[in-house]
Amino acid sequence: MTAPTKNGPPAPRSTAEQAAHSADAVPLHTPVIAWFEANARDLPWRHPEAGAWGVMISEFMLQQTPVSRVLPVYEQWLARWPRPADLAAEAPGEAVRAWGRLGYPRRALRLHGAAVAITERHGGEVPTDHAELLALPGVGEYTAAAVASFAFGQRHAVLDTNVRRVLARAVTGVRYPPNATTAAERRLAAALLPEEEGTAARWAAASMELGALVCTARNESCHRCPIAARCAWRQAGKPEHDGPPRRGQTYAGTDRQVRGKLLAVLRAAEGPVAQAALDAVWDEPVQRGRALDGLVADGLVEPLEDGMYRLPG
Protein backbone atom coordinates (compact mmCIF):
# COMPACT_ATOMS: atom_id res chain seq x y z
CA MET A 1 0.00 0.00 0.00
CA THR A 2 2.82 2.38 0.73
CA ALA A 3 5.57 0.97 -1.48
CA PRO A 4 6.71 4.04 -3.37
CA THR A 5 9.26 2.65 -5.79
CA LYS A 6 7.48 0.18 -8.02
CA ASN A 7 4.80 0.24 -10.66
CA GLY A 8 2.67 3.29 -11.40
CA PRO A 9 2.83 6.70 -9.83
CA PRO A 10 1.54 6.91 -6.26
CA ALA A 11 -1.86 8.39 -5.71
CA PRO A 12 -1.54 12.13 -5.20
CA ARG A 13 -1.68 13.07 -1.55
CA SER A 14 -2.40 16.55 -0.32
CA THR A 15 -0.41 17.82 2.63
CA ALA A 16 -3.62 17.90 4.62
CA GLU A 17 -4.21 14.26 3.89
CA GLN A 18 -0.69 13.41 4.92
CA ALA A 19 -1.19 15.26 8.19
CA ALA A 20 -4.29 13.20 8.84
CA HIS A 21 -2.12 10.11 8.68
CA SER A 22 0.50 11.24 11.14
CA ALA A 23 0.70 8.55 13.77
CA ASP A 24 2.09 10.41 16.72
CA ALA A 25 -0.73 12.88 17.33
CA VAL A 26 -3.93 12.22 19.24
CA PRO A 27 -6.40 11.04 16.60
CA LEU A 28 -8.99 13.59 15.55
CA HIS A 29 -11.85 11.40 16.68
CA THR A 30 -10.83 11.31 20.34
CA PRO A 31 -11.70 14.89 21.36
CA VAL A 32 -14.72 14.96 19.03
CA ILE A 33 -16.20 11.82 20.57
CA ALA A 34 -15.55 13.16 24.07
CA TRP A 35 -17.33 16.37 23.11
CA PHE A 36 -20.21 14.35 21.67
CA GLU A 37 -20.66 12.35 24.88
CA ALA A 38 -21.21 15.60 26.74
CA ASN A 39 -23.16 17.59 24.15
CA ALA A 40 -25.19 15.24 21.97
CA ARG A 41 -28.81 16.20 21.44
CA ASP A 42 -31.41 13.86 22.84
CA LEU A 43 -33.08 12.92 19.55
CA PRO A 44 -35.74 10.20 19.46
CA TRP A 45 -34.06 8.18 16.72
CA ARG A 46 -31.03 7.87 18.97
CA HIS A 47 -33.05 6.00 21.58
CA PRO A 48 -32.74 2.21 21.54
CA GLU A 49 -36.49 1.80 21.14
CA ALA A 50 -36.33 3.55 17.77
CA GLY A 51 -34.71 0.46 16.30
CA ALA A 52 -33.28 0.23 12.82
CA TRP A 53 -36.64 1.07 11.30
CA GLY A 54 -36.84 4.26 13.33
CA VAL A 55 -33.32 5.16 12.26
CA MET A 56 -34.24 4.55 8.64
CA ILE A 57 -37.37 6.69 8.86
CA SER A 58 -35.38 9.51 10.40
CA GLU A 59 -32.67 9.32 7.75
CA PHE A 60 -35.19 9.58 4.92
CA MET A 61 -36.89 12.54 6.56
CA LEU A 62 -33.60 14.28 7.35
CA GLN A 63 -32.48 14.24 3.73
CA GLN A 64 -32.45 18.01 3.13
CA THR A 65 -34.95 18.77 5.91
CA PRO A 66 -34.00 20.30 9.30
CA VAL A 67 -34.33 18.32 12.52
CA SER A 68 -36.90 20.67 14.05
CA ARG A 69 -39.37 20.03 11.23
CA VAL A 70 -38.75 16.30 11.15
CA LEU A 71 -39.38 15.66 14.86
CA PRO A 72 -43.21 15.76 14.99
CA VAL A 73 -43.69 13.88 11.71
CA TYR A 74 -41.20 11.22 12.74
CA GLU A 75 -43.14 10.52 15.92
CA GLN A 76 -46.38 10.20 13.98
CA TRP A 77 -44.88 7.82 11.45
CA LEU A 78 -43.25 5.51 13.94
CA ALA A 79 -46.43 5.37 16.04
CA ARG A 80 -48.60 4.67 13.01
CA TRP A 81 -46.23 2.28 11.25
CA PRO A 82 -44.03 0.72 13.94
CA ARG A 83 -42.64 -1.91 11.58
CA PRO A 84 -41.79 -1.85 7.86
CA ALA A 85 -44.61 -4.31 7.12
CA ASP A 86 -47.12 -1.87 8.61
CA LEU A 87 -46.14 0.81 6.13
CA ALA A 88 -45.87 -1.67 3.28
CA ALA A 89 -49.50 -2.66 3.84
CA GLU A 90 -50.67 0.91 3.27
CA ALA A 91 -51.41 2.62 0.00
CA PRO A 92 -48.41 4.72 -1.10
CA GLY A 93 -50.68 7.75 -1.14
CA GLU A 94 -51.08 7.47 2.61
CA ALA A 95 -47.32 7.83 2.98
CA VAL A 96 -47.42 10.92 0.77
CA ARG A 97 -50.25 12.36 2.84
CA ALA A 98 -48.53 11.65 6.15
CA TRP A 99 -45.35 13.20 4.82
CA GLY A 100 -47.09 16.53 5.22
CA ARG A 101 -44.96 19.54 4.38
CA LEU A 102 -41.53 18.03 4.88
CA GLY A 103 -40.77 18.68 1.23
CA TYR A 104 -39.43 16.46 -1.55
CA PRO A 105 -42.44 14.12 -1.33
CA ARG A 106 -40.79 11.56 -3.57
CA ARG A 107 -38.94 10.59 -0.41
CA ALA A 108 -42.26 9.44 1.07
CA LEU A 109 -42.88 7.28 -1.96
CA ARG A 110 -39.38 5.85 -1.78
CA LEU A 111 -39.65 5.13 1.93
CA HIS A 112 -42.87 3.28 1.23
CA GLY A 113 -41.07 1.40 -1.51
CA ALA A 114 -38.24 0.58 0.86
CA ALA A 115 -40.77 -0.80 3.36
CA VAL A 116 -42.24 -3.00 0.64
CA ALA A 117 -38.82 -4.26 -0.38
CA ILE A 118 -37.84 -4.93 3.24
CA THR A 119 -41.05 -6.87 3.74
CA GLU A 120 -40.66 -8.88 0.56
CA ARG A 121 -36.94 -9.46 0.45
CA HIS A 122 -35.78 -9.28 4.06
CA GLY A 123 -38.54 -10.86 6.09
CA GLY A 124 -39.68 -7.50 7.40
CA GLU A 125 -36.37 -6.68 9.07
CA VAL A 126 -34.20 -3.76 8.02
CA PRO A 127 -31.15 -5.39 6.42
CA THR A 128 -27.83 -4.97 8.20
CA ASP A 129 -25.68 -5.29 5.10
CA HIS A 130 -24.52 -2.08 3.48
CA ALA A 131 -25.00 -3.39 -0.06
CA GLU A 132 -28.51 -4.60 0.73
CA LEU A 133 -29.36 -1.24 2.25
CA LEU A 134 -27.98 0.53 -0.81
CA ALA A 135 -30.27 -1.54 -3.03
CA LEU A 136 -33.39 -0.16 -1.35
CA PRO A 137 -35.26 2.67 -3.08
CA GLY A 138 -34.27 6.08 -1.78
CA VAL A 139 -31.15 4.77 -0.07
CA GLY A 140 -27.92 6.20 -1.42
CA GLU A 141 -24.35 6.02 -0.20
CA TYR A 142 -24.94 8.32 2.72
CA THR A 143 -28.15 6.73 4.02
CA ALA A 144 -26.81 3.18 3.68
CA ALA A 145 -23.73 4.10 5.71
CA ALA A 146 -25.78 6.04 8.25
CA VAL A 147 -28.23 3.20 8.93
CA ALA A 148 -25.45 0.62 9.09
CA SER A 149 -23.50 2.81 11.47
CA PHE A 150 -26.22 4.31 13.69
CA ALA A 151 -28.54 1.35 13.84
CA PHE A 152 -26.07 -1.52 13.73
CA GLY A 153 -22.84 0.02 15.02
CA GLN A 154 -20.88 -0.87 11.90
CA ARG A 155 -17.72 0.78 10.63
CA HIS A 156 -18.50 3.01 7.66
CA ALA A 157 -17.46 6.46 6.55
CA VAL A 158 -20.61 8.54 6.92
CA LEU A 159 -20.10 11.52 4.68
CA ASP A 160 -22.95 13.97 4.91
CA THR A 161 -22.93 17.72 4.46
CA ASN A 162 -21.99 18.26 8.13
CA VAL A 163 -19.04 15.88 8.13
CA ARG A 164 -17.85 17.21 4.80
CA ARG A 165 -17.78 20.73 6.21
CA VAL A 166 -15.99 19.65 9.39
CA LEU A 167 -13.31 17.87 7.39
CA ALA A 168 -13.02 20.70 4.89
CA ARG A 169 -12.25 23.10 7.71
CA ALA A 170 -10.40 21.02 10.27
CA VAL A 171 -8.21 19.09 7.84
CA THR A 172 -8.22 20.70 4.41
CA GLY A 173 -8.30 24.26 5.70
CA VAL A 174 -11.09 25.68 3.56
CA ARG A 175 -14.41 27.18 4.59
CA TYR A 176 -16.63 24.95 2.47
CA PRO A 177 -16.30 21.56 0.79
CA PRO A 178 -16.77 21.25 -2.99
CA ASN A 179 -20.30 21.30 -4.37
CA ALA A 180 -20.18 17.58 -5.15
CA THR A 181 -18.44 14.95 -3.05
CA THR A 182 -15.00 14.19 -4.47
CA ALA A 183 -12.76 11.16 -4.39
CA ALA A 184 -10.34 13.12 -2.23
CA GLU A 185 -13.05 13.64 0.37
CA ARG A 186 -13.85 9.93 0.41
CA ARG A 187 -10.17 9.09 0.77
CA LEU A 188 -9.83 11.52 3.64
CA ALA A 189 -12.92 10.20 5.42
CA ALA A 190 -11.64 6.64 5.02
CA ALA A 191 -8.23 7.62 6.38
CA LEU A 192 -9.77 9.22 9.45
CA LEU A 193 -12.10 6.33 10.22
CA PRO A 194 -11.17 4.68 13.53
CA GLU A 195 -10.18 1.04 13.27
CA GLU A 196 -12.40 -0.24 16.05
CA GLU A 197 -16.00 -0.69 14.96
CA GLY A 198 -17.73 0.91 17.93
CA THR A 199 -15.37 3.85 17.90
CA ALA A 200 -15.97 4.34 14.18
CA ALA A 201 -19.73 4.42 14.73
CA ARG A 202 -19.40 7.00 17.50
CA TRP A 203 -17.06 9.09 15.35
CA ALA A 204 -19.66 9.11 12.60
CA ALA A 205 -22.37 10.43 14.91
CA ALA A 206 -20.01 12.79 16.72
CA SER A 207 -18.49 14.42 13.65
CA MET A 208 -21.96 14.90 12.18
CA GLU A 209 -23.21 16.47 15.40
CA LEU A 210 -20.21 18.78 15.54
CA GLY A 211 -21.05 20.08 12.09
CA ALA A 212 -24.71 20.49 13.00
CA LEU A 213 -24.19 22.33 16.30
CA VAL A 214 -20.77 24.02 16.27
CA CYS A 215 -19.03 23.92 12.91
CA THR A 216 -22.09 25.29 11.13
CA ALA A 217 -22.21 26.71 7.62
CA ARG A 218 -22.65 30.25 8.87
CA ASN A 219 -21.72 31.76 12.24
CA GLU A 220 -19.57 28.86 13.33
CA SER A 221 -18.79 28.69 17.07
CA CYS A 222 -15.10 27.95 17.18
CA HIS A 223 -14.96 28.81 20.88
CA ARG A 224 -17.05 25.73 21.59
CA CYS A 225 -15.17 23.47 19.22
CA PRO A 226 -13.15 20.61 20.73
CA ILE A 227 -10.65 20.68 17.86
CA ALA A 228 -10.39 24.41 17.30
CA ALA A 229 -6.72 24.39 18.34
CA ARG A 230 -5.84 22.05 15.50
CA CYS A 231 -8.30 23.31 12.87
CA ALA A 232 -6.45 24.02 9.64
CA TRP A 233 -9.00 26.57 8.47
CA ARG A 234 -8.84 28.50 11.72
CA GLN A 235 -5.06 28.37 11.79
CA ALA A 236 -5.05 29.82 8.29
CA GLY A 237 -7.07 32.80 9.49
CA LYS A 238 -10.44 31.47 8.33
CA PRO A 239 -10.07 32.51 4.68
CA GLU A 240 -13.26 33.10 2.73
CA HIS A 241 -14.56 30.59 0.22
CA ASP A 242 -12.81 31.09 -3.10
CA GLY A 243 -14.12 28.44 -5.48
CA PRO A 244 -17.25 28.69 -7.65
CA PRO A 245 -20.30 30.17 -5.89
CA ARG A 246 -22.31 27.65 -3.95
CA ARG A 247 -25.31 27.04 -6.08
CA GLY A 248 -28.39 28.78 -4.85
CA GLN A 249 -31.84 27.35 -5.22
CA THR A 250 -34.39 29.77 -6.51
CA TYR A 251 -37.88 28.56 -5.87
CA ALA A 252 -40.51 31.18 -6.62
CA GLY A 253 -42.11 30.53 -9.98
CA THR A 254 -40.50 27.16 -10.55
CA ASP A 255 -42.17 23.89 -11.41
CA ARG A 256 -41.31 22.74 -7.92
CA GLN A 257 -43.46 25.44 -6.42
CA VAL A 258 -46.36 24.50 -8.67
CA ARG A 259 -45.94 20.83 -7.86
CA GLY A 260 -45.98 21.69 -4.18
CA LYS A 261 -49.21 23.63 -4.52
CA LEU A 262 -50.90 20.87 -6.50
CA LEU A 263 -49.87 18.18 -4.07
CA ALA A 264 -50.96 20.27 -1.09
CA VAL A 265 -54.50 20.28 -2.49
CA LEU A 266 -54.46 16.52 -2.91
CA ARG A 267 -53.04 15.93 0.57
CA ALA A 268 -55.75 18.04 2.15
CA ALA A 269 -58.60 16.35 0.28
CA GLU A 270 -60.28 13.25 1.63
CA GLY A 271 -60.77 11.58 -1.73
CA PRO A 272 -60.29 12.37 -5.43
CA VAL A 273 -60.05 15.99 -6.52
CA ALA A 274 -61.57 17.58 -9.61
CA GLN A 275 -59.39 19.13 -12.31
CA ALA A 276 -60.87 22.56 -11.54
CA ALA A 277 -59.58 22.46 -7.97
CA LEU A 278 -56.08 21.83 -9.24
CA ASP A 279 -56.37 24.50 -11.92
CA ALA A 280 -57.06 27.04 -9.18
CA VAL A 281 -53.59 26.83 -7.65
CA TRP A 282 -51.69 28.27 -10.65
CA ASP A 283 -52.95 30.45 -13.45
CA GLU A 284 -50.38 29.69 -16.11
CA PRO A 285 -51.78 26.60 -17.86
CA VAL A 286 -48.66 25.33 -19.62
CA GLN A 287 -46.54 25.22 -16.50
CA ARG A 288 -49.43 23.91 -14.47
CA GLY A 289 -49.93 21.05 -16.89
CA ARG A 290 -46.26 20.26 -16.95
CA ALA A 291 -46.14 20.16 -13.16
CA LEU A 292 -49.15 17.86 -12.94
CA ASP A 293 -47.75 15.58 -15.62
CA GLY A 294 -44.53 15.42 -13.67
CA LEU A 295 -46.32 14.43 -10.50
CA VAL A 296 -48.15 11.68 -12.36
CA ALA A 297 -44.93 10.48 -13.97
CA ASP A 298 -43.30 10.35 -10.54
CA GLY A 299 -46.17 8.28 -9.15
CA LEU A 300 -47.14 10.97 -6.68
CA VAL A 301 -50.51 11.59 -8.31
CA GLU A 302 -52.90 9.14 -9.89
CA PRO A 303 -55.23 10.28 -12.70
CA LEU A 304 -58.63 8.61 -12.65
CA GLU A 305 -60.80 7.80 -15.62
CA ASP A 306 -63.38 10.46 -14.86
CA GLY A 307 -60.89 13.34 -15.03
CA MET A 308 -60.34 13.37 -11.29
CA TYR A 309 -57.00 13.05 -9.52
CA ARG A 310 -55.96 11.49 -6.23
CA LEU A 311 -52.94 10.41 -4.24
CA PRO A 312 -51.72 6.99 -5.43
CA GLY A 313 -53.80 4.09 -4.16
Add this chain to the structure above:
DNA sequence: GATTCGTGGTG
Protein backbone atom coordinates in the same frame (compact mmCIF):
# COMPACT_ATOMS: atom_id res chain seq x y z
C1' DG B 1 -21.16 15.87 -13.52
C1' DA B 2 -24.98 19.01 -13.67
C1' DT B 3 -30.09 19.17 -12.73
C1' DT B 4 -34.17 18.32 -10.60
C1' DC B 5 -36.87 17.68 -6.69
C1' DG B 6 -40.28 21.17 -1.43
C1' DT B 7 -40.58 23.81 2.33
C1' DG B 8 -39.63 26.97 5.90
C1' DG B 9 -36.43 29.29 9.03
C1' DT B 10 -32.92 32.81 9.34
C1' DG B 11 -29.22 36.59 9.29
Add this chain to the structure above:
DNA sequence: TCACCAAGAAT
Protein backbone atom coordinates in the same frame (compact mmCIF):
# COMPACT_ATOMS: atom_id res chain seq x y z
C1' DT C 1 -35.74 41.71 1.81
C1' DC C 2 -33.95 37.77 -0.05
C1' DA C 3 -30.14 34.57 -0.68
C1' DC C 4 -28.63 30.94 1.81
C1' DC C 5 -29.18 26.70 4.12
C1' DA C 6 -31.16 22.11 5.93
C1' DA C 7 -28.44 14.03 8.08
C1' DG C 8 -29.35 13.46 -0.38
C1' DA C 9 -31.03 10.52 -4.21
C1' DA C 10 -31.97 9.68 -8.88
C1' DT C 11 -31.25 10.62 -13.53
